[in-house]
Amino acid sequence: MKIVQENLAELEKMVQMKTRQLNDPKVVATVSEIINNVVENGDSALKDYEKKFDNVDIDNFKLDQSVIDDAYDNLDKDVKDALFLAKKNITSFHKKELEDGFMDSEQKGVLRGQKLVPLQRVGLYVPGGTAAYPSTIMMSAMPAKIAGVDEVVIVTPPQKDGINPAVLAAAKIAGVDAIYQVGGAQAIAALAYGTESIPRVDKIVGPGNIFVATAKKQVFGQVAIDMVAGPSEIGIIADDSANPRQVAADLLSQAEHDKLARPILVTDSLKLAKAVSENVDSQLKVLPREEIASASVNNKGFIAVVEKIDDMFTLMNTVAPEHLEIQLEDPTQYLNQIRNAGSVFLGKYASEPLGDYVAGPNHILPTGGTARFSSPLGVYDFVKRTSFIQYTKPALEREAKQITTLARVEGLEGHARAIESRFDTYYD
Numbered sequence: 001m002k003i004v005q006e007n008l009a010e011l012e013k014m015v016q017m018k019t020r021q022l023n024d025p026k027v028v029a030t031v032s033e034i035i036n037n038v039v040e041n042g043d044s045a046l047k048d049y050e051k052k053f054d055n056v057d058i059d060n061f062k063l064d065q066s067v068i069d070d071a072y073d074n075l076d077k078d079v080k081d082a083l084f085l086a087k088k089n090i091t092s093f094h095k096k097e098l099e100d101g102f103m104d105s106e107q108k109g110v111l112r113g114q115k116l117v118p119l120q121r122v123g124l125y126v127p128g129g130t131a132a133y134p135s136t137i138m139m140s141a142m143p144a145k146i147a148g149v150d151e152v153v154i155v156t157p158p159q160k161d162g163i164n165p166a167v168l169a170a171a172k173i174a175g176v177d178a179i180y181q182v183g184g185a186q187a188i189a190a191l192a193y194g195t196e197s198i199p200r201v202d203k204i205v206g207p208g209n210i211f212v213a214t215a216k217k218q219v220f221g222q223v224a225i226d227m228v229a230g231p232s233e234i235g236i237i238a239d240d241s242a243n244p245r246q247v248a249a250d251l252l253s254q255a256e257h258d259k260l261a262r263p264i265l266v267t268d269s270l271k272l273a274k275a276v277s278e279n280v281d282s283q284l285k286v287l288p289r290e291e292i293a294s295a296s297v298n299n300k301g302f303i304a305v306v307e308k309i310d311d312m313f314t315l316m317n318t319v320a321p322e323h324l325e326i327q328l329e330d331p332t333q334y335l336n337q338i339r340n341a342g343s344v345f346l347g348k349y350a351s352e353p354l355g356d357y358v359a360g361p362n363h364i365l366p367t368g369g370t371a372r373f374s375s376p377l378g379v380y381d382f383v384k385r386t387s388f389i390q391y392t393k394p395a396l397e398r399e400a401k402q403i404t405t406l407a408r409v410e411g412l413e414g415h416a417r418a419i420e421s422r423f424d425t426y427y428d
């Protein structure tokens with residue numbers, strides 16, 4: 001793995017260049033053609049794309065409940081137990097995210113407030129191109145259920161022999177209402193606009209590859225989206241006290257997701273940098289997903305060596321990684337130095353896959369530097385807010401002059417007259 005040793009300003013410039021969100025025009029064009037085709041031709045376009053991209057013939061996009069029940073009934077006991085542990089921990093963590101509305105009547109005759117309303121129907125994208133993601137179902141469906149969403153549906157690409165049974169069982173455990181076997185940009189288009197067999201939803205959430213992430217960006221506005229959760233990333237801050245074999249293993253845990261995944265180590269120790277680089281190379285040779293992981297390491301990965309601990313945090317805040325591991329002595333003391341990261345893993349036993357599967361915090365996280373302004377998927381993504389106002393006549397009278405003044409400053413006479421009509425005996 002490549003080691004870079006530059007001054008901090010140069011390193012920050014390099015990171016900003018590497019994490020720029022440039023749209024690949026070819027992907028943008030492919031995706032918009034897919035979306036337009038699905039809008040115009042509905043299920044028949046979906047059928048064509050499933051044949052083209054996933055090499056499967058689909059007659060019914062909606063999966064029969066009996067197929068889901070069978071997958072659940074026949075699931076290996078250890079896998080079932082693991083999914084139930086994930087459900088328990090994800091539920092207890094996400095219940096803490098529930099928020100209440102508010103109402104205030106601090107001013108005489110005035111009632112103001114805000115109420116929270118769960119979304120009616122949401123679509124969860126569950127990736128399925130190069131790996132199956134039952135864990136991602138638990139991470140997206142549980143917060144939706146806790147928020148009180150009426151209808152939770154899944155889209156996921158089918159394989160030749162159907163959808164992975166663990167994915168189906170996870171959907172049942174999480175209480176998902178329907179599963180549609182369709183993936184990629186075409187699935188996003190179907191959820192956004194609806195087709196003969198797939199109802200349109202109010203919001204699409206969930207991670208996916210570059211085609212999925214680009215499609216979500218393109219349908220935003222027609223439908224809400226959660227964030228850009230694209231190819232996985234791991235940033236590790238470590239010093240001499242870290243174990244190079246473990247650091248390398250954690251980098252590869254995310255590199256194996258996607259050729260575009262981003263594994264990054266920032267350290268103040270050249271010795272650790274060299275040892276991690278050697279470990280990455282040797283561990284890669286025996287990793288089953290070596291082809292994907294080595295493309296990620298070679299194209300997107302790097303190890304940066306800086307002078308001191310503060311520089312590690314400055315640089316990592318510029319990276320704004322999806323996952324950030326801190327492998328320093330007494331890691332919790334550094335929490336307040338982190339401004340930009342999706343999820344933080346403190347200490348050597350908080351290896352990233354712990355958060356991917358069972359710890360409870362969400363693993364659907366902002367990527368590509370968007371942790372500068374986005375948050376992990378949560379219960380708050382599945383509710384919207386509506387505010388309300390009630391004034392008595394004397395309360396409105398107290399503020400009528402200021403309202404009509406502002407309305408006339410804006411040249412909006414109709415607004416002023418609407419208020420004055422409340423005090424004009426002619427209208428009473």
Ligand SMILES: NC(=O)c1ccc[n+]([C@@H]2O[C@H](COP(=O)([O-])OP(=O)(O)OC[C@H]3O[C@@H](n4cnc5c(N)ncnc54)[C@H](O)[C@@H]3O)[C@@H](O)[C@H]2O)c1
Pocket residue numbers: 030053054126127128129130131133136157183184185186207208209210211212229230231232257258261322363364365366367
């Ligand atoms: N950020 C997160 O929270 C998070 C969580 C889990 C997974 N991930 C990421 O999700 C992604 C999963 O990717 P995946 O590929 O395995 O599954 P995917 O389901 O996202 O994508 C597969 C689909 O992409 C479409 N596709 C493939 N090649 C295409 C082409 N040339 N033109 C048009 N469409 C094409 C096909 O329809 C295919 O079904 C990875 O990048 C992984 O890192 C991210």
Ligand SMILES: N[C@H](CO)Cc1c[nH]c[nH+]1
Pocket residue numbers: 133135136231232233254322356363364365
């Ligand atoms: N690390 C992924 C998010 O980037 C989530 C995941 C699911 N399964 C394994 N990993």
Ligand SMILES: [Zn+2]
Pocket residue numbers: 232253254257353356
């Ligand atoms: Zn992972």
